[in-house]
């Protein structure tokens with residue numbers, strides 16, 4: 001798998017030369033290149049950002065520098081700016097004006113919520129009602145934990161272009177599994193308040209498979225750490241990456257019946273007065289499997305009830321139903 005990463009801090013990715021990722025690179029399984037976005041600037045200050053249109057704090061990464069870089073790495077022609085139409089019409093045409101017909105009455109969701117009067121109703125607001133409805137929520141959670149059916153989806157030679165973005169859908173094990181079959185990934189790390197949203201829009205309009213992902217509900221200073229997280233999740237699923245491929249089969253978040261894993265113990269059987277559960281020493285594999293399965297179910301129910309909600313009934317066995 002070929003991996004290109006663009007960042008204003010390419011040094012961040014030196015850690016990828018360590019451990020299993022480093023080994024995979026020496027084996028020729030992975031070819032990782034970290035590029036400096038500033039190499040595509042032309043001004044003396046090598047500037048990559050500008051103030052946000054519409055006002056607000058912070059800086060936004062400019063589209064021109066990113067586009068020169070991405071055109072080159074994706075092997076796409078850079079259009080002559082003079083020939084560009086005044087307005088490019090995207091397949092998912094987005095107008096800047098808000099539509100009140102589609103707007104949702106947010107009070108249905110949270111009666112006590114306080115909204116900023118300055119913020120206009122959003123265009124897709126109507127869809128939020130469906131999500132809060134619950135059904136959509138479940139299928140999203142189910143999607144997040146189930147394996148993709150079409151594994152060849154992203155294995156074309158054109159890179160899959162991935163932008164870390166705290167305001168994007170969550171990156172899940174399902175995404176990692178799908179992307180582990182890709183031949184070429186290109187990550188674009190944003191900094192500051194993010195990147196101009198027309199960058200992903202433009203490349204989608206060019207037919208590129210563009211993804212935007214968040215790695216969790218918290219804010220980082222930039223996409224670099226998020227890319228490292230996604231890369232580790234993706235590459236360890238590649239055939240030949242792990243010494244023992246069995247170790248990825250039984251893990252949490254894998255497959256239709258995704259549960260948190262049971263607790264783990266090694267020897268000694270008693271350590272500082274704390275005992276390993278008796279059944280694990282019994283040598284009865286049936287009983288051990290049952291114990292671990294029950295523990296996985298009860299722990300998941302306590303810690304991540306959303307995963308239990310998303311469980312496919314078919315993933316439960318008869319004994320599970322009793323617990």
Ligand code: 6GU
Nearest residue numbers: 164165166215218220226
């Ligand atoms: Cl992908 N980027 C940043 N900057 N913060 C994040 C994130 C990504 N995911 C969670 N927080």
